[in-house]
Amino acid sequence: MRSRIFAPGPTPIPDEVQAAMAAPLVYHRGPDFPDFIRTVVAKLKPVFPTQDDVLLLASSGSGAMEAAVVNTLSQGDRALVIQAGQFGAKWTAICQAYGVDVDVLDLPWGSAVDSMQVAERLKAHPDTRVVFATHSETSTGVLHDVEALGRVVGETEALLVVDGVSSVIAHPLRTNDWGVDIAVTASQKGLGVPPGVGVVTVSARAWDAMQSATLPKFYLDLNAYRTALEEGRGPATLPMTLMAGMGAALDLVAAEGIENVWARHARHAEAVRQATVALGLSVFPDCPSNVLTAVALPEDVDGLAIMADLRARFGITVGGGLAHLRGHLIRISNLGFVDDLDILTVVSAFEMSLQKMGWSFTPGVGVAAVEKVLSE
Amino acid sequence: MRSRIFAPGPTPIPDEVQAAMAAPLVYHRGPDFPDFIRTVVAKLKPVFPTQDDVLLLASSGSGAMEAAVVNTLSQGDRALVIQAGQFGAKWTAICQAYGVDVDVLDLPWGSAVDSMQVAERLKAHPDTRVVFATHSETSTGVLHDVEALGRVVGETEALLVVDGVSSVIAHPLRTNDWGVDIAVTASQKGLGVPPGVGVVTVSARAWDAMQSATLPKFYLDLNAYRTALEEGRGPATLPMTLMAGMGAALDLVAAEGIENVWARHARHAEAVRQATVALGLSVFPDCPSNVLTAVALPEDVDGLAIMADLRARFGITVGGGLAHLRGHLIRISNLGFVDDLDILTVVSAFEMSLQKMGWSFTPGVGVAAVEKVLSE
Structure with a gap:
């Protein structure tokens, strides 16, 4: 039986990514490294x-x-965290660990701000x-409107920092058009690479603000990363095989076209939502x-x-559901390198499992709803 | 032409490690994860x-x-760094970034403490x-006597923290026998895995001392890592494919026998040192x-x-040589999954390159020195 991952990260790893990760390693102090890292960044x-x-x-x-956090703030600085789930709460926890004065805008899990x-x-x-925000809060499946946040934050002196870990x-996540100063993501989400590479975008305004930020840092000092990148090296040893995998994943994305990739995610998510409703269940x-x-x-159905x-x-x-939602949610991901038949597969398996748990519906209605969306 | 790495990390990646990294990924929130991580730790x-x-x-x-650093100290605490090269200097830089009062025992590069x-x-x-020490200072190839350091530090209240990144x-690195409270290493060195996994050992005494350490931390909070391990999860998403590779590498080490692995490294390093002398050069x-x-x-020979x-x-x-030694050293590594003929190969290539640079010696004397050591 093949292993099939429909979790919101790690996501399925394409063969092309596996092959790239198994290729001879680019030495981080060698002459090939500058081009190697700059190419991944450009892609x-x-x-x-x-x-x-x-x-x-x-x-x-x-x-x-x-x-x-540590590059934009000083101890005692005030920050606002938009918190509507487990990943929003992580911003709060990090800020508090560093003595930042956190104002938490605490929303019910499942709500958008x-x-x-x-x-x-x-x-x-x-x-x-x-202001710290979460684009896609994967613990609840909600999408926050970052464009609207950007308009509001843009009328103030505050920076806007967005967790795009699962959304990218x-x-x-149009950082420049929307006024996002820092966006972060990671390798094991939409990019379909194993975990181990963090990604950070930094606006010119954020670089300016960082000059007065005094929270202590060394390993996560973004200025050191910038200088190293300019010089074509890593400030520490970087995960080169995973970065090579990212390069291959980004080639696949470029070949499909990023607009098409976004459209595919919209179509697949819509198919699962329609199936959910057809099965007599609701989207959280x-x-x-x-x-x-x-x-x-x-x-009466145990997740x-x-x-x-x-x-x-x-x-x-x-x-599954996290924290107080444990057992009460099933989170079906279509993130990353997922195709139409993958979506059919997971919905069909979900149907069979729901039947086994005694949930009553006309067998096949979930799959039929998926087929309908995929055929449009 | 095949790529051959004789740098002191990353080191050659065995086929068994590649295969393990390409195996289906263990989901970090799934039921297989606790056994998976505990097995790697046990090995x-x-x-x-x-x-x-x-x-x-x-x-x-x-x-x-x-x-x-951040788990053992508070701002203004005093620490002693034994610094005899680039990696010793990294302890100093990290401590200074966090406001630790650092006493640097600054030794000439190439000297042991x-x-x-x-x-x-x-x-x-x-x-x-x-007290922060470096076991093998790879920038100069020196080995510091950690056992002797442990005796001296053990007579005080101080903790002994050792960078074993390249030595393990x-x-x-007998942490318990030698009184090492924290030792660190990484995946891409002796273990022959790509970069991306850091390893930290923590003694009971270190756990006690950490309770009063107030430097800020979240991502690198070792208590969070300990709690997560006890509960069979990662505090954040861990690099599972690299960890799977570590498991395979550790199986290879166990099959060879760790005592034999240490003996092999001793023999290979001795072969390269003998070759160095035979070629009319000196070990730094x-x-x-x-x-x-x-x-x-x-x-007159440009590195x-x-x-x-x-x-x-x-x-x-x-x-090559780092910092002020750039161009003046060649650092030939035998770390990790390297065999006898690999050592012959690199010394032979080094001979041919030295000849091309005009260095005068009887061709073959380096290789002959290697053969002699390997045949003993």
């Missing part, structure tokens, strides 16, 4: 899209998030230096992202049992 | 050897070093909380490690030209 920019500096870190997405609420908070606290590739968040679909389960069944009978890994 | 302990806790970080060796000097410094500054696998450090041989070049020639004609990557 990354169109997928946000961004014209800002892009830096590659030897870290997970969490490390890239921490880099955004109203940018007017952010405007009010910023008006109440004009000394806010940074599934949705555009009020503004669902195209990264994954968080399916709210009825009280953990479904996950175990999908794994045992079909080799399928999906995401 | 790692005998190679130091250590009975202490072992933690795996999504970072390079530099990140693991920073974890040792005399533990009596350390004893004197600790006597002069009894408030020193942590080549030399034993006063106490060479078995990780690599830093060959001091005569004034950069040799490196370029080795790469162009033979596809060989060796290390």
Whole structure:
């Protein structure tokens, strides 16, 4: 039985990426390294899209998030965190660990932020230096409107920092058009590469603001990364095989066309949402992202049992509910290198599992809903 | 032409490691993850050897070093750094970035530390909380006597933290016998895995000391890593494919036997040192490690030209001199999964390159010296 991952990261790894990672390693102090890293960086920019500096870190997405905090703030500075799930809460936890004065805009899990609420908070606290947001909150499947946030934050002196860890590739994250000063993502999400590379974009305005930020840092010092990139080296040893995989993944994205990649994610997510409704279930968040679909389960259907069944009978890994939603959600991801028949497969397996759990519906309605969307 | 790496990390990647990294990925929130990570950790302990806790970080060796700093110290604490090359200087730089009061025992590059000097410094500054040392200083090829350091530091209240990034696998680093409280290493050195995994051992005494350490941390918080490991998860997404590669590499080490692995590194390093002398050159450090041989070049032989020639004609990557030694050293590594004929190959290529640069010797004397050691 083949292993099939429909979790919102890590995502399926294409053969081309595997091959690139198995190629002879580019020595990080050798003459091929400058071109190697600059090429990966150049290929990354169109997928946000961004014209800002892009830096590659030897870290997970969490490390890239921490880099955004420690490079923009000083102890006691005020920051606003938009928190509507587990990944929003990570911004808060990082800020608090560093003695930042955090104002948390705490929203119910599954809700998208109203940018007017952010405007009010910023008006109440004009000394806010940074606003931290999450583009796609994968713990609940919600998409926050970063463009609207950018308009609101752009009327203040604050920087806008966005966690695009799961959204990049599934949705555009137009840093320059939307006024995003720092966006972070990671290799194991939309890019279909194993975990281990963090990605950070930095605007000119963010570089300026960093000059007065005094939180301590060394490994995550973005200035060191920028200098090293200019000199064609890594400040520390970078994960070269994973970066080679990223290069191959970005070639696949370029071949498909990033606009088509976004459209594919929209179509696949819509197919899963339609299937969810056809199966008599509901989509959990009020503004669902195209990264994954968080399916709210009825009280008498146990999400953990479904996950175990999908794994045992079909080799399928999906995401479950996190924290207080454990057991109450099934999160089906269509992120990364996923094709139409993959979507059919996971919905069909989900149907079979729901039937086994005693949920009542006309067999095949979920798959029929997928077929309908895919055929349009 | 095949690519051959004789740099002190990254090192050659065995086929078994490549295969393990290409296997289906273990999902970090799935039921297979606890066993997966605990197995890798259990296999790692005998190679130091250590009975202490072992933690795996999504970072390079530099990140693991920073974890040792931020988890053991508070701002203004006093630390002693034994600095005799670029990697010793990294301890100093990290400590300074975090406002630690650093006492630097600055030794000439290429020298090994005399533990009596350390004893004197600790006597002069009894408030020193942590002593930072480098086991194998790869920038110069020197091996510091960690056992002797452990005796001296053990007579004080200070913790002993050792950078074993390049030494582990080549030399034993007996944390418990020698009184090493924290040792760090990384995947791309002796373990023959691509870069991206940092490794940290932590003694019971270090865990105790950490309770009062207040330097800010989140991503590198070792307590979070310990709790996560106990619960069978990663605190952030860990680099699972690289960890799978580590598991395969550790199986190879276990099959050979760690004592035999250490003996092989001793024999190979001795062969390169004998070849160096036979070629009329000298070994740079006063106490060479078995990780690599830093060959001091005569004034009229340009190390950069040799490196370029080795790469162009033979596809060989060796290390060069760093910082003020740039162009003056060739660093030939035998670290990791290297066999007898690999050593013959690199010395033969080095001979041919030296000849091309006009260095005068009887052709074949280097290789003959290698053969002699390998045949003993």
